[in-house]
């Protein structure tokens with residue numbers, strides 16, 4: 610990944626500060642915390658496209674490029690990359706702004722796959738896109 614890469618111009622799906630409770634003894638944030646927030650971020654466009662309830666069915670191509678530290682401002686961008694009969698694939702990029710710096714760097718990316726489900730948790734076809 611190029612260090613000159615800029616974050617997407619789209620509106621972020623989620624912004625959050627990494628706190629001490631999210632980190633290990635070295636002050637680096639747990640990967641599971643990052644994935645949980647990326648799952649939430651990816652669900653934002655997926656819920657809108659599904660027009661209702663969804664479930665995460667897969668996470669593909671997860672890559673941790675750089676560590677996140679306590680105090681970093683973490684921003685997740687989420688964009689639908691494809692849809693199928695019941696599924697919605699969302700590329701989620703996570704960027705971190707280090708404390709006392711202005712630049713954001715891409716720290717993590719992955720594709721989260723959601724399935725539209727009904728009230729019983731069974732998969733359902735996506736509604737037509739508008």
Ligand SMILES: CC(C)(COP(=O)(O)OP(=O)(O)OC[C@H]1O[C@@H](n2cnc3c(N)ncnc32)[C@H](O)[C@@H]1OP(=O)(O)O)[C@@H](O)C(=O)NCCC(=O)NCCS
Pocket residue numbers: 664665666667668669692693694695696697722724726730731732
């Ligand atoms: C989501 C769920 C209802 C889907 O039912 P299923 O019978 O397993 O569904 P399928 O195998 O037919 O897959 C459904 C869709 O997901 C897609 N999919 C499944 N696994 C995938 C993967 N690894 N990568 C990409 N897409 C995948 C399928 O291609 C299909 O897409 P399409 O309908 O658009 O063609 C069911 O798997 C489930 O309840 N899983 C648990 C969900 C959950 O608890 N999530 C939270 C985990 S923390």
